[in-house]
Amino acid sequence: MIMKNFVKSFMLVSLAIFATGCNNSRDYKSNSRATGWDLSGRDGGVSYKTDYEEQEPGPGLLFVEGGTFTMGRVQDDVMRDWNNTPTQQHVQSFYIDETEVTNVMYLEYLDWLKQVFPPSEERYKNIYTGALPDTLVWRNPLGFNENMVNNYLRHPAFHSYPVVGVNWIQATEFSQWRTDRVNEKRLADKGYTARDAYKTSSAENVFSTETYLNAPNQVYGGNDSITKGGRETDRKLRNNPDSTNVYVQRKDGELLPAYRLPTEAEWEYAALGQSSLRDYNSYRGRKKYPWDGQYTRSGDRKTIGDQRANFKQGQGDYGGIAGWSDDGADITAEVKSYEPNDYGLYDMAGNVSEWVADVYRPRVDNEYNDFNYFRGNVYTKNAITEEGKVKVLSADEVVYDTLSNGKIIARNTPGEIAQVKIGEEETYLRTQFSKSDNKNFRDGDKSSSRYYDERSTNDKDKKMYNSPDHAVTLKDGELDREFDKTSERTTLIDDNVRVYKGGSWRDRAYWLDPAQRRYFPQDMSTNDIGFRNAMSKVGSKSNKGRRTRN
Known part of the structure; x- marks a missing residue:
């Protein structure tokens, strides 16, 4: 007892x-x-998200834990073109698409634009047409490729193939659209906005993540029945009718960071997938490809002899002899046709090369920055009206770019916040940055500076990057294209060329090395360059906190 x-x-x-x-x-x-x-x-009282745990990955994304690696260390350098600078870099944790963006993913974007901004209306026409991939990239004067011209983008047989014919600018605009659509659905699903609000968009009734965060009463065209029409918002209003905190704010952690193109450092780090080579705080050996081993064929017992990627194996050989030894593709292949790397990412070598965010320069300046390296920062801020409110763009205020090839592209859409470059208020007495556009910051050492003679910075002939300047002007309502015919140009490099990484179906195995890098004009496209999105990780470096050694 x-x-x-x-x-x-x-x-x-x-x-x-x-x-x-x-x-x-x-x-x-x-x-x-x-x-x-x-x-x-x-x-x-004041409210903060005190029970927040971890960021949720956006649709289609996989987690890549950050760390240190040697960027730009190629295994072979037969070109000897001074195109890489091996440098130790540290990359923060991030998320990246499991596969390249596919045709059906991009078609969803096109159909949304067509529905919300009908191209039949003159003021919206260039929003839709400017987003269309260039299907003529498949044509070749000595090749019969009309099948791909007519079918590759839209036929359901190619839905799960990577989208091509998309230039760098179009890829960044898709990323912005994807950000807004994902966050718009999250708000509706969680009861902060009206149910299925994301299914009723129109040109005057559109959602933008940044507009919602900065001017929620102007999103959806100022329609309160949508922005305050969710069950969760209704509950807040019933408990406190005078509350000004009925809208979701950044501090609530409900909205995801932006989808974007990965930086070159992020892409290369993710492609290498060196976690299988980790031995405590160092790597045992070096990887030539995203997979282990020095060969393009598998050495695994179950898949021995199979090609690990889709690439050009030799002159006139895009897949091998039909049958067992064939790699299963002549042009691009359906995503997930080959084994993923150690991070679970598919086609980080072969299939299509991929745009990354960086402006191209021949060398990486590791002496100045070895943390999250990226060249291409242009810092902006929200435009403010005379009334002190953020300026939300109307349909008549959309900014269009006329590209060097004459294509007209919308750089924003109605409902987004206008952006302006930062000024002295943001740069005064700063020690880290002093201007808005930093694409040319520390552009090499003195011998490789942007100008051969710094005393003649206004003389175009003294510029190192004196690339062709193709003029496109509007005369009498018609585009006048003037091709640069001068013979004095010495390079194709300027501030409008971007890095692309990874080999493609058209490339030899040499380009499958993740450290290899090439460049292409940001306003042009090809049939072998696609892209995938990334998203920054907020909070802890690891998804599971610090782990023990054993």
Whole structure:
């Protein structure tokens, strides 16, 4: 009897201690460590997301834990073109698409644009047509490729193939569209906006993530029945009709960071997938391809002899002899046709090369930055009206770019916030940056600077990157294209060429090395360059916190 009472008493005491510990833990998270105030938002007080755990990955993305690696270390350098600078870099954790963006993914974008901004209306015409991939990239004067011209983008047989004919600018615009559509659906699913709000978009009734965060009363054309039409927002209003915090804010953690093109460092790090070579805090050996081993054929017992990627094996040999030894593709292949790398990413070598975010330069300046290296920063801020409000673009204020090839592309869409370059208010007495456009920052050492003679910076002939300047002007409502015919140009490099990585179906195995890099004008496209999206990881470096060694 005494023993029985003792057990009961022990259990009650343990439960009390456990409950107290839980309460203390809960109080610790919901009360401010600075002031002791309640941070849960009860009784109309200030509210913070005190129970936030980890960022959710966006649709289609896989997690890549950041770390240190040697960027630009190629195994072979037969070109000897001074195109790489091996440098140790540290990359923060991020998410990246499991596969390249496919035709059906891009078609979803096109159909949305066509529905929301009908090209039959003159003021919207270039929004849709400017997003269309160039299907003529398949044509060749000595090749019969009309099948791909007519069918590759839209035929369902090619739905799961990587989209091509998309230039760098179109890829970045797709990324912005994808950001907004994903966040728009998240808000509706979580009850912050009206149910299925994302299915009722129109030119005057469109969602933008940044507009919602900065001017929520102007999103959806200012329609409160949508922005305040969700069950969660309705609950907030019932509890506190005068609340100004009914809209989701960045501090709530509900909206995902932007989809974007990966930086060159991120792409190369993800493609290498060196986790299989990790030995404590170093790598044992070097990888030539995204897979282990020095060969393009598999050495695994189950798949021995199979090609590990889709690439050009020799002159006139795009797939091998039909049958067992064939790689299964002549042009592009359906995504996931080959084994993924150690991060679970498909086609990080072969199939199509991929755009990355960086402006191309022959060397990487590791002496100045070895953390999240990227060349191409142009810092902007929201445009503010005379009334002190952010300027949300109307249908008549969309900014269009006329590219060097005459193609007209919309650089924003109605409902987005206008952007302007930062000025002295943001740069004054800064130690890290001093201007808005940093594409040419520390552009090599003195002997490889942007100008041969710094005293003649206004003389175009002294510029190192004196690339062709093809003029496109509008005369009497018609585009006038003037091809640069001068014979004095010495390079194709300028601020409008971007890096692309990874070999393609048209490339030899030499280009499958993730460290290899090439460049192409950002406003042009080919039949062997596609892209995939990335997303920054916020919070901890690891998804599971710090791990023990054993």
